[in-house]
Amino acid sequence: MKKRINMKFTLVLLLIGFMIAVQYNSLENPEKRDTRDIWAIRQELAEEKKMHVELLSEVRELDRTISSYRSLEETSAGQALKETVDKLREKAGTTDIVGPGIVIEVRPSAESVAYGIPITSISSDLLTRFVNDVNRFKGIDMEIDGKRYNILSSIRVINGYTSVNGLNVSTPPFTIKIISQTITDSEKLYNYLLASSIHDDFYLDNLVLDIHPPEEDIMIRGWPEQFENLYLNELSKGD
Template sequence: MQRKWMFTFILLVVGFMVAVQYNTVQQPSERDTRDIWAIRNELAKERKLHSELLTEVRALDETLDKYNASEEGNKGQALLETVEDLRQQAGITEQSGPGIVIDVVPSQESVAMGTPLHEISPELLTRFVNEVNRFKGLDMDIDGKRVTALSAIRDINGQTTVNGLPVTIPPFQIKILSPDIEKSEKLYNFLQSSSILDDFYLDDFILEINEPENNVKINGRSDQSENRYLKELPKGG
């Protein structure tokens, strides 16, 4: 008899757990209210990120294959080439290629009304950089200051700076390099219809976007990058 009651009690516990689990599945605590297009956009972002990661992994695999295929005497050359690629990615070296030049100038209305010239705010410059970074593989400098993923655009003592260097009051130029002329044309068309033009106009500035060119030159970073983790091994070590 005692065993029968024990068996009945176990069945009740199991039945209760199954009922709770079923109720949780049927009535989730937080319902996903996104429509199909929001889900598709989210999926597209994840696919884009996945593609970028695969590209980076492929590039690293190619570098490793280059080292493995090199003879002992050529490994030093392969290492130098890798270092040069990293210097370019870090924005240390001067570069040239297809791109566009943008003249940042005061608006005609502000000049006609005698509005005092003023500098561009860090927030506006940051919005511009974020807008351009919708396109991948670009290199940029703002007023001769190289902009990379590690660059800081901020206010220092009331002055807008890029990499700690002050940005002059307009007019000045923004230069953007693309991998090829076709991507420069896409960027040109994108910026022509971008709302960032209105953002600059509201701050009394005009972006004069020149047509793509085959040979645009941008500066390398003039500031020194800080090395926090790499340590030089002792000679012979």
């Protein structure tokens, strides 16, 4: 009888101890709540939908390319492959392109000129911030001080000077060219940059952005570096 009472008492103590441990763990590690407002959540959802649309567009483009290969005769397959390579070179930024866009002049502020404040090379952080701000708009091509900027490009500090693709960016003034897919896209980018807070960041560095209205035909040069084929070898005919 005494053993049975001790066993019941022990089970009760274990149950109480387990409940205390669970309560203590919930107090120490409370469930994290999403404190964002509805607009922040909607903005994130809009970004996800935009990315989804872009991925679907790329999948459709690849499907069209595959269908064209299947429908062409063997004699025309080489031409189709060449056209695909040309498109890839254009996306990689190795070719000159002409299209609607805007020209932006980065120059010293009037106050810095009036007071004789020396202007040095634009900081890499400021230039990177500008590029990231512009890249909110998809499907654009950019040239910074005559240097093509694309996904393969880099902005670094070399020997104290800001460089793009390993080439020094000129001390202001210099120009930035941005080409969009349509003139409407260029107008949207133009209006966005006019109202952007990026102007304040440039002004703190004694620089201003002079944004010219959109134009129909702007040319930017291709990336001068050529891709080297290190692993692929052409097979002889009949292999």
